[in-house]
Amino acid sequence: MSEATPILHMLAPQKHMSPFDVNMAADAGYKVIVPYINVELNEVAGLIQDAIFSRPPNYGVRTGFFMGGKDAILALDMLDAAKKAMVPPFECSVFADPAGSFTTAAAMVACVEKILKEKFGRSWKGVKVAVFGATGVVGFASSIIAALEGADVQLVAHRGVERVIKNAKISKERFGVDLEAVAGETPEQKQDIIANAEVIFAAAAAGVQVVSAEHKKLAKNLKVIADVNAVPPPGVEGMELFMNGEPIPGCDALGVGPLAIGDIKYKCESGLFKQMIDSDKPLSLDFRHAYALAKQLVGI
Structure with a gap:
């Protein structure tokens, strides 16, 4: 290693x-960190080549690019643009984690998977998953990860089903997964979704409760519910911050709280930064690599 x-x-x-x-990268070991703002997709290649040609090839493994923002698809597009701009042997490592969504989603899916395996003897194959907050970056990434593992995933629309239909189409085109877009705007629609779900990902905006006490009474098939919202009120009524497989009051499901997920998310993002620093070859990291590391971190 250089x-x-x-x-x-x-x-x-x-x-x-x-x-x-920025803090995560510094604590992981990067000595020089330079942020660039208002970066457009067509500018990525130039920035990459400006960086890789300024150092000898054996220094490339110590040069990294991080794709942030709040748009998962744009971050992945920037990652692709960066990879295409490499001129071997002049290369560097790249890592996409927009709004921390890829590592957060990976942590949530891995935490739930551990409980499914240990408590119910299930893998993701055929598990019915309902994703609330499906148009957000965490909901989007978690739905793709679960679907790639074989889950039957519903994207729940709380305000216009067109947006989740668009996300389902993008997911099919880019990752080959079939996601079902469903309307959850009325109380009746939401009740039906919750009644049929085996796993719920509550990934709505901070401070928005998507599963109430009344909803939990209907959740007869529900095995695990995960909530990434640490801002009161919780996304799931009765969810405690550090829950990690404990029963949720008011139903038979087991809960995974935001700080249990956050612990794995933190270790996952830090770990991927460290992988880039320690690698002897350039890396390209996205939600799939985050999920692989998250599974290791939870012990599955």
Whole structure:
């Protein structure tokens, strides 16, 4: 491994680079961190080549790019643009984690998977999953990860089903997964979804409760419910922050709370940064690599 100084270039398509991600990168071991804001997709190749040609090839493994922002597809497009801009042997490592969504989604799916295996003897194959907050970056990423593992995934629309239909189409085109877009705008629609789900991912906006006490009474098939919302009220009524397989009051399901997920998310993002620093070859990391590491972290 090269002893060159580890440098990380962090690209954000919006006004600010996330302080969370900057801190994570610094604590993981990057010595020089440079944020770039308002970066457009067509600018990525130039930035990559400016970086790789400034250092000898053996320093490339100590040069990293991070794709941030709040748009999962744009971050993946930026990752692809970065890979296409490499000119071997002049290369560097790249890592996409927009709004921390890929590592958060990976952590949530892995935490739930551990409980499914240990408590119910189930894998993801054929498990009925309902994703609330499906248009957000965490909901989007978690739905794809679960579907790739064989789950039957519903994307729940709380305000216009067109947006989740679009996400389902994108997921099919890019990842070959079949996601079902369902309307959950009326109380009756939501009740039907919850009554039939075996796993629920509550990934709605902070402070929005998507599963109430009344909903839980209807959840006769529900085995596990995960909630990434740490801002009161919880996304799932009765969910405690550190729940990790304990029964949720008011139903038979087991809960995974936001800080249990957050612990794995933190270790996952840090771990992927460290993988880039320690690798002897350039890496390209997205939600699939985050999920593989999250599974190791939870012990499955």
